C-alpha cells in the first residue's frame with residue numbers, strides 16, 4: 001500500500017466528509033489516527049475538521065509541520081485542506097511516511113480559482129503521492145459534467161480573475177466544469 005496519498009477534488013466533492021469517515025473506520029478497529037489541519041483554516045473553529053454535510057471531528061491545528069511528529073504508535077495521519085500548507089510541509093509529510101512508518105493521507109484542492117495548481121499540490125505530485133480524484137458535478141444548474149475548476153465571485157457576483165490564491169472560506173466560490181469555467185472566466189465558448 002502506498003504510504004502517501006493525495007485525495008483531491010473541487011470544493012463540495014466531500015473531501016472532509018471522506019476524511020472523517022476514514023478516521024472513524026480506522027478508529028473503530030483500534031487503529032491510532034492523528035488528524036491535522038492548517039491553522040489558517042478557521043471556518044468552523046480552529047480545532048475541528050467539519051464537513052458541509054454536518055459531521056465533524058477534532059483535529060490538531062498547525063501553522064506548519066516543522067516540529068510536528070505523530071505520537072508514538074500512530075498508524076495513520078490524516079491531513080485536511082492540505083493545499084494551505086507549504087511545499088516544505090509536504091516534505092515533512094514524506095519524512096513522516098517514509099521514516100516513521102505512518103501512512104499519510106492528505107485531502108485538498110488541486111487548482112485555485114485562476115486555474116493554477118497550489119504549490120502544496122504540485123509538491124505532492126512531485127514526491128509521488130498516490131492520487132485519488134474525488135468527483136462531483138458542475139454547480140451550474142442542469143450541467144452534469146465533472147467539476148474540475150473553481151470560479152470565485154465578489155460581493156456583487158462578478159468573477160474575480162486576479163484574486164489571492166489562498167483566500168479562505170468558500171461562500172463566494174462555485175465548482176464548475178471546464179467548459180463553464182472557460183465560458184464564464186474567459187467569456188468565450190470552446
Ligand SMILES: [Zn+2]
Pocket residue numbers: 138139140143144145176177178179180
Ligand atoms: Zn458545467
